[in-house]
Amino acid sequence: MAERPEALPPLEWIRVYEAAARLGSFTAAAAELGLTQAAVSQRIRNLELRIGAQLFDRQARGVTLSTQGEAWLPHVQAALGQLAHSTANLFAAPRRKITIAASASIIELWIVPRLAMIGRVLPQLQLSFETIQRLPDYSRSEADFEIRFGEGNWPELEARRLFTEELAPVASPALLDTARGDWQSLPRIAVSGPRIGWRDWTAAMAAPPSPVPLLRFDTFVQSLRAAEAGAGVLLGSLALCREVLAAGRLVRMDDQALRMEAGYWITWPRSRPRFAERQALLDSLTSGGAD
Structure with missing residues (x-):
């Protein structure tokens, strides 16, 4: 019989800690996770008591990661990422339709030449494109992925460089x-x-x-x-x-x-669940692009 691993803290507490550490705020973590600020604070306090270490330094103007909290963060993020990736690969239902929002130039000059490759890699996937004319159009978009120009640091969005400009x-x-x-x-x-x-x-x-x-x-x-x-x-x-x-x-x-330091990035919300086809699609869209 396999040896029983040491009891871990509840996964929910760890997820709350990761969000607060990444966002640098209990309030921002509460908004992302759909909790109250008090609930976030209580879960992190419970986690600190369970592991016997202080993860955040509480200050009048907010919180900052403690030395131990900062050291633990990359390990937690790697573990949560691996868990999410394996879950998507093993259990996620295949995505049959994906929408990409981008400028007309990016669609015609970058994505269209890669459609044949995407079709070979993901033969059952239906792609729909939404043309972005102006910057405010992004706020109205409900696309699965958006291609944006900038430096890759949009709040609450994951980003992968499309190509070096x-x-x-x-x-x-x-x-x-x-x-x-x-x-x-x-x-x-x-x-x-x-x-x-x-x-x-x-x-x-x-x-x-x-x-x-x-x-x-x-x-x-x-x-x-x-x-x-x-x-x-x-x-x-x-x-x-x-x-x-x-x-x-x-x-x-x-x-x-x-x-240029700035360039085009394919982005998606951090809070959106993973799906099995995402990595293959991202690899196809960035093929021959970023260094």
């Missing part, structure tokens, strides 16, 4: 021929939004001031099509330009690339 000037070969190899004099194409622009490029590369862009688009895919049509030089996302560069419809004007 590197920018470089690109243009059509025909347009470059008209300049006889001197692309600096060619017209510029700009894109509205959070990406670095031409002024940032010239400053980072110590390049001559660039002409004022005469064309500006509010989606990257529109600006890309304009560049393919020979309308000007685009400061393009190399990840999103990969196919047109490989096909020779655009060529790079400069061997240097400007790497």
